[in-house]
Amino acid sequence: MDKIATLLRRPAAASILSLIGVLAVYVILGGVDLGQLFGAASWVNYAARIGIVAVPVGLLMISGEIDISIGAMIPAGAMTTAIISGHYGLPMIFGILGALVVGGLVGLFNGFLAVRTTVPTLIITLGTLVAMQGIVLAGSKLLTGAASVPLEAAPLAKALFGQLLFGGSHQVIILWWLLVALVFWFVMHQSKYGNWIFAIGGDRVSARNAGIPVDRITVLLFVLTSTSAAFVGMCHAIQFNSAQVSGGMNDIFNIIVSVVVGGVLLTGGFGSIPGVFVGTITFAIVNKGIDFTAIDRNWANLIIGLMLLIAVGMNETFRKKALSAAPKKRK
Amino acid sequence: MSAQPAIIELQNVDKSFGPIDVLMDISLKVHAGEVLCLLGDNGAGKSTLIKTLCGVYTPTRGKMLMDGKEVHFARPRDAQEAGISTVHQFGGTFPLMSIGRSFFVGVEPTKGWGPFKRFDRKTANAIAVQAVQDFGITRIDDGDRLVGGLSGGERQSLAIARAVHFGARVLILDEPTAALGVKQASHVLRIVNEAKKRGLAVIFITHQVMHALAVGDHFAVLIRGRLAANFMKGEKSREEITDLMAGGEDMATLEAQIAGADTELHSPAHARAAAKP
Ligand SMILES: Nc1ncnc2c1ncn2[C@@H]1O[C@H](COP(=O)(O)OP(=O)(O)OP(=O)(O)O)[C@@H](O)[C@H]1O
Numbered sequence A: 001m002d003k004i005a006t007l008l009r010r011p012a013a014a015s016i017l018s019l020i021g022v023l024a025v026y027v028i029l030g031g032v033d034l035g036q037l038f039g040a041a042s043w044v045n046y047a048a049r050i051g052i053v054a055v056p057v058g059l060l061m062i063s064g065e066i067d068i069s070i071g072a073m074i075p076a077g078a079m080t081t082a083i084i085s086g087h088y089g090l091p092m093i094f095g096i097l098g099a100l101v102v103g104g105l106v107g108l109f110n111g112f113l114a115v116r117t118t119v120p121t122l123i124i125t126l127g128t129l130v131a132m133q134g135i136v137l138a139g140s141k142l143l144t145g146a147a148s149v150p151l152e153a154a155p156l157a158k159a160l161f162g163q164l165l166f167g168g169s170h171q172v173i174i175l176w177w178l179l180v181a182l183v184f185w186f187v188m189h190q191s192k193y194g195n196w197i198f199a200i201g202g203d204r205v206s207a208r209n210a211g212i213p214v215d216r217i218t219v220l221l222f223v224l225t226s227t228s229a230a231f232v233g234m235c236h237a238i239q240f241n242s243a244q245v246s247g248g249m250n251d252i253f254n255i256i257v258s259v260v261v262g263g264v265l266l267t268g269g270f271g272s273i274p275g276v277f278v279g280t281i282t283f284a285i286v287n288k289g290i291d292f293t294a295i296d297r298n299w300a301n302l303i304i305g306l307m308l309l310i311a312v313g314m315n316e317t318f319r320k321k322a323l324s325a326a327p328k329k330r331k
Numbered sequence B: 001m002s003a004q005p006a007i008i009e010l011q012n013v014d015k016s017f018g019p020i021d022v023l024m025d026i027s028l029k030v031h032a033g034e035v036l037c038l039l040g041d042n043g044a045g046k047s048t049l050i051k052t053l054c055g056v057y058t059p060t061r062g063k064m065l066m067d068g069k070e071v072h073f074a075r076p077r078d079a080q081e082a083g084i085s086t087v088h089q090f091g092g093t094f095p096l097m098s099i100g101r102s103f104f105v106g107v108e109p110t111k112g113w114g115p116f117k118r119f120d121r122k123t124a125n126a127i128a129v130q131a132v133q134d135f136g137i138t139r140i141d142d143g144d145r146l147v148g149g150l151s152g153g154e155r156q157s158l159a160i161a162r163a164v165h166f167g168a169r170v171l172i173l174d175e176p177t178a179a180l181g182v183k184q185a186s187h188v189l190r191i192v193n194e195a196k197k198r199g200l201a202v203i204f205i206t207h208q209v210m211h212a213l214a215v216g217d218h219f220a221v222l223i224r225g226r227l228a229a230n231f232m233k234g235e236k237s238r239e240e241i242t243d244l245m246a247g248g249e250d251m252a253t254l255e256a257q258i259a260g261a262d263t264e265l266h267s268p269a270h271a272r273a274a275a276k277p
């Protein structure tokens, strides 16, 4: 009983329960074959796409900020790579570094505004979201005359960022997702920097008073979210041999929903990487796994909406539990 | 006493926020083993003064010295590294963090090697719990508990225990007894005395005459951002100190006003006004 209570108090609890709930609905109402679902690549590929961004966005949200410009940065990364290495035919390395540099610069810009002004980061990144969409569309028209650019990646780049694993249909980006999740899990839950991020999200002023370089960490987190989005775009351009201006707008909501279902508090200070990881899987299964059920795919959004509400409700309850918990003698 | 230079000294310090002058021409010294009680009305500038001392603000004009040598604190970390530790009037703890993690924010103990250094949760929890228990709060025995689940006074005690743990030379407490019960408040006073015996310089802000008189060796009174009085224990009477704490107003007058308001409440005019629907 005590063990269960301790488990429930962990930030990942709600996301695990959501996942179980969704699977139960799919099995009972949708008659899904779990073996087939788990063997399928579509939802795992999708989970990797949003998961690589969701992990740093989770960190940023734990620190009490938000970044919605990621929605423009996925196509921006894809287009940068495709224009540099596809349209102009420069070596792949320039296309790859170009995408990461664009991501980094936008992140620096967001972060700089976030620490230098009192404008909420939702508004700042809404500004960069729209601005980057404009830049990407206008830039692409100007440089290539089209909104879609083909790209033939060199073999090494293809192997690293755009191959299908074991000749099947799982994309290599899945491995990058696992790596990102592992590295950030270490940073957030094992290293001292995680403690700093929790403190910043808990109380910015006190964190600064305690000697934490709050501004530098904030800028760094914005650079991470933006760069990770550009990275995903870059991988996709290489995977699919082309990049489009559009695409990526849905990702904003999908990523943020994954993070919130993963137990991260919108007001900051609370959350976990394992939670975000499970939240992403849950979201991907709802969104892509519905094709394996007898349920009409149009119901997926209803399920996502309900899941979001239920998960947030559960998170609130668990957080209250965690706060009031005074575990009796755990020796 | 003044053979050694003061641990911390301000010389003609001004602090303004844009056009607002909050501190004007403050000169103060605190020696090792001395408790400075910083007194003054609400808004007099006490918190601003200590925030200047601990690197949250930089002085607009004037000099700050430690051991007779000029220092500049660009950020709180600089002051911490110089051995100044502070409990601010508000905040200082993180509700959604565990006691152990909150205690060590910014100074995390780590184990392991190179890029794989890990936060040492066991050590952090053990030290934090010990520090809080030494403080007389024996109810806390689990460092994994979240700070938000503690009572206001327990949180305050945690913040003070933290400052005492890390305060090497100067301990600054901004109204530390405000949220505390009688027992914990007297404990804070005892802590202040202990810190003083260990040779720390302590700066203690309070609105309570009793607490100030119990531990203070040196009193400084701020009135609207100026140093209105600066004297050692025994140089002024208890009544004079009380009046100074009330912002220079005569306590007897204030008491008369309170009594006046009281009678007005029961005056017929008031009763009539209150009776109106
Ligand atoms: N960042 C700031 N910008 C502008 N004015 C400020 C700032 N900080 C403080 N002040 C002003 O400086 C004055 C002194 O504030 P301070 O917090 O130092 O008072 P205090 O003596 O600590 O009062 P209290 O006893 O209520 O804690 C107040 O009038 C306040 O409005």
Ligand SMILES: [Mg+2]
Pocket (backbone or CB within 6 Å): B046, B047, B048, B089, B174
């Ligand atoms: Mg104050």
